[in-house]
Amino acid sequence: MAILEVADVNKRFGGLHALHHLNLQVEEGTTHAIIGPNGAGKSTLLNCFVGRLIPETGSVTFNDASLLGLKPHQINQLGVSRVFQTPEIFEDLSVLENVMIPAFAKADGAFRINAWQRMESRAEICDEAKHILEEMGLVEQREVLSSTLSRGDKRRLELAMCLIQHPKLLLLDEPTAGMSRADTNNTIELLKGISEHGITKIIIEHDMHVVFSLADRISVLAQGTVIAEGTPDEIKGDPKVIEAYLGGELG
Amino acid sequence: MFGNSSRADWIMLIAFSAFVLAAPILLKPFGAAYPDLLQKFAIYGIFAIGFNILFGLTGYLSFGHAAFLGVGSYASVWMFKLFTMNVIPAVLFSIVVAGLFAYIIGFVSLRRSGIYFSILTLAFAQMSYNLAYSVLTPITNGETGLQVRQLVPADRAADYVFILRDEDLRWVDQAFGVVEEGIPITNLFGMKMSGYPGFYFCAVLLILGFFIAMRIARSNFGMVLKAIKSNQNRLSYTGVNTRPYLLAAFVISGMYAGLAGALLAVTDPLAGAERMQWTASGEVVLMTILGGAGTLLGPVLGAGIIKYFENIFSSINDTVLENVFSFLPTTLQEISIAVTSMFVGEGWHLTLGLMFMIIVIFLPGGLMQGLNHLIGLFKRKISTKSVSADSSG
Numbered sequence: 261m262a263i264l265e266v267a268d269v270n271k272r273f274g275g276l277h278a279l280h281h282l283n284l285q286v287e288e289g290t291t292h293a294i295i296g297p298n299g300a301g302k303s304t305l306l307n308c309f310v311g312r313l314i315p316e317t318g319s320v321t322f323n324d325a326s327l328l329g330l331k332p333h334q335i336n337q338l339g340v341s342r343v344f345q346t347p348e349i350f351e352d353l354s355v356l357e358n359v360m361i362p363a364f365a366k367a368d369g370a371f372r373i374n375a376w377q378r379m380e381s382r383a384e385i386c387d388e389a390k391h392i393l394e395e396m397g398l399v400e401q402r403e404v405l406s407s408t409l410s411r412g413d414k415r416r417l418e419l420a421m422c423l424i425q426h427p428k429l430l431l432l433d434e435p436t437a438g439m440s441r442a443d444t445n446n447t448i449e450l451l452k453g454i455s456e457h458g459i460t461k462i463i464i465e466h467d468m469h470v471v472f473s474l475a476d477r478i479s480v481l482a483q484g485t486v487i488a489e490g491t492p493d494e495i496k497g498d499p500k501v502i503e504a505y506l507g508g509e510l511g
Numbered sequence: 512m513f514g515n516s517s518r519a520d521w522i523m524l525i526a527f528s529a530f531v532l533a534a535p536i537l538l539k540p541f542g543a544a545y546p547d548l549l550q551k552f553a554i555y556g557i558f559a560i561g562f563n564i565l566f567g568l569t570g571y572l573s574f575g576h577a578a579f580l581g582v583g584s585y586a587s588v589w590m591f592k593l594f595t596m597n598v599i600p601a602v603l604f605s606i607v608v609a610g611l612f613a614y615i616i617g618f619v620s621l622r623r624s625g626i627y628f629s630i631l632t633l634a635f636a637q638m639s640y641n642l643a644y645s646v647l648t649p650i651t652n653g654e655t656g657l658q659v660r661q662l663v664p665a666d667r668a669a670d671y672v673f674i675l676r677d678e679d680l681r682w683v684d685q686a687f688g689v690v691e692e693g694i695p696i697t698n699l700f701g702m703k704m705s706g707y708p709g710f711y712f713c714a715v716l717l718i719l720g721f722f723i724a725m726r727i728a729r730s731n732f733g734m735v736l737k738a739i740k741s742n743q744n745r746l747s748y749t750g751v752n753t754r755p756y757l758l759a760a761f762v763i764s765g766m767y768a769g770l771a772g773a774l775l776a777v778t779d780p781l782a783g784a785e786r787m788q789w790t791a792s793g794e795v796v797l798m799t800i801l802g803g804a805g806t807l808l809g810p811v812l813g814a815g816i817i818k819y820f821e822n823i824f825s826s827i828n829d830t831v832l833e834n835v836f837s838f839l840p841t842t843l844q845e846i847s848i849a850v851t852s853m854f855v856g857e858g859w860h861l862t863l864g865l866m867f868m869i870i871v872i873f874l875p876g877g878l879m880q881g882l883n884h885l886i887g888l889f890k891r892k893i894s895t896k897s898v899s900a901d902s903s904g
Contacts (some may be wrong), residue, residue, distance in 0.1 A: 353741055371755045
């Protein structure tokens with residue numbers, strides 16, 4: 261069953277046709293990679309999923325509900341979490357607080373004033389936060405200010421912030437961009453590890469090594485449209501993909 | 512309901528309360544232990560605590576908070592004029608009116624963030640200030656300011672329902688048969704709110720305000736506000752609708768300002784439009800930054816220091832300086848007086864400005880950062896075992 265369905269989506273920026281009659285289906289429980297050369301429209305597509313951009317035509321449906329016109333917090337409340345290209349965390353707060361905020365957002369909804377109770381008095385959320393930090397190997401650093409974490413640990417923290425919400429769909433925007441080979445491999449291991457949670461994942465990625473290590477299915481984007489789709493093995497041998505990456509004209 | 516605060520918070524609250532209640536004794540060596548000034552410390556402390564809930568926690572810098580101060584004062588004086596000189600209804604009414612006013616201004620201003628938010632709040636405050644002088648004269652009594660006056664003679668009372676510039680009604684007091692001689696003083700069920708009783712009334716409300724602010728800062732709500740300051744974008748992708756949280760913080764801080772405005776009217780039943788001017792809004796920003804934005808004690812400390820400078824430092828004149836430097840030879844004495852007089856008396860703004868610059872440059876976290884640093888050093892000295900001193904108070 262398709263958890264996310266993108267049908268005939270068009271998006272223009274002035275003269276640039278960023279997304280051109282784009283169709284995409286993401287099956288539940290899979291890791292779906294979206295690859296493509298620079299300017300292919302990968303980030304534009306992701307921004308249409310999270311409510312930052314609204315396409316001119318077409319539809320984006322998640323679990324049979326349209327995502328178009330919803331605000332980012334509403335989409336998150338439906339069960340879509342995202343990881344940013346550079347880790348976006350609450351740098352002025354402690355590691356534990358960083359994971360407690362998304363847990364509260366999940367438990368209490370988008371807005372609920374709870375100005376009298378101390379945060380720590382919600383035991384079930386505290387325990388869950390500590391549990392997820394343990395899983396991510398950050399539990400020792402839970403009282404530390406999160407801005408002092410290393411880049412790799414910030415990535416782990418951001419993942420923990422997403423996972424504590426038990427999302428149905430996790431969007432990963434170039435999770436290894438700008439990382440060293442060793443960090444990249446660590447991140448791959450981390451992402452493989454969270455497959456056990458049974459979360460559907462969409463990965464946008466440049467690095468083929470990452471894509472072929474993680475993806476169950478791959479969609480190749482070029483010039484705003486899907487030019488190929490299939491299993492990693494199918495994509496590896498597809499001449500259209502090689503052509504797109506080498507910058508040749510599309511037939 | 513009171514059992515949730517941690518030990519450190521209780522200690523801080525008790526120490527704070529003790530200090531505030533003992534202020535008339537503790538501040539004597541500084542020459543600041545007279546009720547008028549102590550009241551100002553407490554009132555502006557409340558104002559700054561409230562401002563800090565918005566600015567310190569969410570990072571949204573409002574440049575129009577004096578508007579709520581002014582609205583609170585007007586609301587109080589109207590309660591005094593129309594109903595009773597008892598301060599409780601006036602204080603409650605002011606908080607409600609300032610809260611509603613803050614809701615309206617916040618609803619519009621919070622559509623923008625950063626500098627645009629600041630400019631919008633500034634525009635609203637200046638608008639209120641100018642309206643108070645012009646269109647709203649029937650409510651504000653324009654330049655003269657709204658004052659508590661003598662009662663209207665009973666035979667003319669009916670004519671005076673809407674025009675109350677020079678004479679008051681005080682229906683409730685009249686119904687209870689309170690006899691007034693001349694212009695009455697505000698009271699708390701008969702206890703006159705001038706001098707030390709007035710200060711203690713403000714002090715109790717300061718402690719209460721501090722306690723509530725502390726609970727907010729430690730709560731889930733406060734944590735979301737801090738997260739807004741830290742990374743609002745991430746927060747909305749985390750499923751939190753940030754706008755209503757901001758509006759709630761804005762309204763709460765507006766209510767604190769309304770309370771401060773009411774207390775200004777309680778200690779001196781007069782409300783003028785100059786209370787809403789942008790300089791007054793700027794002052795509370797200075798207080799908060801000077802003491803330490805985002806800390807609990809910082810804003811009160813900043814408010815105290817600025818009011819101290821305004822009232823004590825500014826009253827040091829050449830005669831006082833002559834006494835101080837009397838031990839020097841005449842020429843040296845004259846030079847010393849000439850130099851120091853630039854910094855005191857009329858020149859107190861210069862001292863404050865220099866101090867503000869030094870603090871912002873060297874202690875961006877305000878005086879509380881410096882204080883925590885000192886405590887940290889001290890702790891490290893006494894406990895040589897633990898090398899890492901955690902000084903986040």
